[in-house]
Amino acid sequence: MDSTVADPQQENTARLIVQGTDCPGIVRAITGTLADFGANIASLDQHTSDPEGGRFFQRTLFSLPNLSAVVEDLRTRLGEVLNEFGMEWQLVEAKRLKRVAVFASKSDHCLLDLLWRQRRGELPVSITMVVSNHPDLSDDVRAFGIPYFYVPVEKGRREEAEARHLELLQDNVDLVVLARYMQVLTEDFINRVGVPIINIHHSFLPAFIGAGPYRKAKERGVKLIGATAHYVTKDLDEGPIIAQDVISVTHRETADDLQRRGADVERRVLSTAVEAHCEDRVLRDGNATIVF
Incomplete structure (x- = not known):
């Protein structure tokens, strides 16, 4: 089929x-x-x-x-x-599943969760490829029978990498998902890719953006940590929000504990957002969303 x-x-x-x-x-x-x-x-x-x-x-x-x-x-x-x-x-x-390309770097928790949910029939998508700027996850992905494309993003050669990305994606996907892809997409790429892009952010936006979010959270003694899935726009981490969630934490947990628990939230929020988008339950209204 x-x-x-x-x-x-x-x-x-x-x-x-x-x-x-x-x-x-x-x-x-x-x-x-x-x-x-x-x-x-x-x-x-x-x-x-x-x-x-x-x-x-x-x-x-x-x-x-x-x-x-x-x-x-x-x-x-x-x-x-x-x-x-x-x-x-x-x-x-409804019988036509949306074709999805997943971009990832070295972190595997969001990527493997999406692949696992698709294989179990819990996520109504067809993941057509995984693209990464590192080769580390290739064996894990190929075990699911999905093509893995290693496209390094070298300093000063971002345009070459994005040209390869566009070549892979052109007319082959309906959605791009950034599953902890640790590269900033250029405005030119966002404009040319021609399909929506969903990103998972490791905090309940707009707090603790940038590098080392769990360290910053620990230093501030936070009592809630969370994750945010949003559409990608030219404005970094400011696109329309699709899904968010938080969990309670205490002073007893280390930064590693926060990162581990945060990964669980990231998985859940990203899969929720992807599912909602692929079931056409997300309607954009400027920089906001209506999620049915």
Whole structure:
């Protein structure tokens, strides 16, 4: 079976994602169109920033017998209806898994967690490759049957490395995930890659950014540590936040204890963010997100 195709039970399931300026009649138009095609709505989540001309967001999950045979007709009709409201929209067949490239360095906890969850069927993605600036994790990754590309990022030669990255990613992925990839992406790369990028940050942003976060946390005697998954933008660690979590710690724990416990949070937060994105549950609103 094609690795981009999900569970056969998803064969006739689709997701409709809509956003734009709020006004009366949008929900009725959407549900009416789906009903005309014989679709059964399984869930419908919506949000408006202001009922009087605010931003409107909606995610509709529905099933439709013989979806593949009528999906283009449905897409055409939805376009006619939603364009009248000036909506941005996307119709996604649930059986199509998003293709993901994972970037990593030497830390393996987030990377291996994603690979493990995919193998167990807990993460609805198709990880097509792992890219790293170190060769250390190649054997671990290949044990999962996934290609591993070692692309060193040498001082003064970042452009060469990013050119190789773009060559690998071009038309091959729908999402890039930075699983503790310890390199800063240039604005040019972010603009040219053409797909969203999700990063995991080892703190509950915006505290303790930069090098040595757990040492800084220990020195400050923190009682909570956490992690933040966010979209990557040209502004370092300031992109729209998708998921966050924290755990309680005490004065008895060493910096190594904090790092170990923090790794657990990082794994959980990153997988939560990737899952939400790949199920089309994250809608961006400027530098914020709506997560259904």
